[in-house]
Amino acid sequence: MFLRFFINRLIWLVITLWVVFTVSFFLMRAVPGGPLDRERRLDPQIEKNLAARYHLDEPAWRQYLRELGNVVRGDLGYSYRMADFTVNEVIAQGLPISAALGIAALGFAVTLGVAAGVVSAVARNTVWDRALMLAATVGLAVPNFTLAGLLIILLVFLIPVFPAAGWGSGAHLVLPAISLGLPYAASIARLVRTGLLDVLNQDFVRTARAKGVPPMVVIFKHAMPMALPPVISYLGPATAGIITGSPVVEKIFAIPGVGMHFVEAAIQRDYTLAMGLVLLFTLLLYCANMLVDLGYSVLDPRVELE
16 A cells, blocks of 8 residues: 555656646746846857857757756756856755754744643633733734844844854754744644644543543543644645745845745746756655655554555
8 A cells, every 4th residue: 555655646746846847947938037137238149158058049849858858867957147056066055954944943833833732722711721822823923034033133133142144053043943933833733722622522532531541641642643633734734834935034044055045046037946946845845745644644544545
C-alpha cells in the first residue's frame, strides 16, 4: 500500500511540476518588460549579444522546449542578474538558511499553538481561556510584516535584546521565526482547543476518568491523538504559508535565504532564477502535503492511504 501511495504521488508530482513550469513560463513572458530592461539602456549590439546568449531571441515555443529539457536534466541555468552564479548554486546557498528559518517558525508555531490550545481547553470559560483566545484572534489579524516591525521596535530599539537584521547566530533567528510563526500558532491554538473540547466529551474519555486515570494522562495519552488530526491537516497549508511568507520576512530582516532572492528575481524579471524558485516552492509544498497525509494515517489507523 505504501509503495503504491508513493508511486502515485511521484507521478502526480511530475505532472504538477510540469503544469507549474508551463504556466509560470508563459506568465512571466506575458508581463511587459524583460530581464534585459534596465534603468540605463544598453547599447543595441550588447543587448543583442545578451539576448543571443540567453536564447531570448528565439521563438517562445523553442525557449520553452529548451528550458523544459534543461529542467528535466536538473540544470536550471544561469541567473540573468547574477551572471556568475547558476540558479542551482543560488538555491544551494540560500535553501539551508530558509529551511532553518522555516523549521524554527513551524516549530515555534506548533509548540506555542498546542500548548495554548490545551490550556484553553482544560481551563474552558475561565479568564485563561478568554485571554488566550483573544490573543489568538489578534495573532490571526496581524500580518507578519506588521508583527516584524513591532518586534523590531520593541526588542531592538526599546529593549535591545536581539539584532535588528542579518544572519550568523541563533539570535538572528529569533525575531524572524516569531514573526513568521506567530499567526500560525494562533490558528493551531484554536484548532487544538476545538478538537480537544470535542474529544473530552466522548465516552472513552469519561471511562478513563472513571477508572481513576490521572488528568494529564487522560489529556495527552487518550484525548490528544484524537484531537490532533485537524491540526495535522492544517500543517500542509501552514507550511505553504510559511514558505510563501518567508520572502517578506527575509527581506525585512535581510536574511540571505531563497525567499529574498525570490523577491529580487520577481522585481528584476530574472526568468531563470524565478522559475527555479517557483519549482522549488512547489516541490516543498507537495512534499509537505504528502507528509501530512502520512501523519494523518499514523494518528488515525482508520484512514487509508490512496
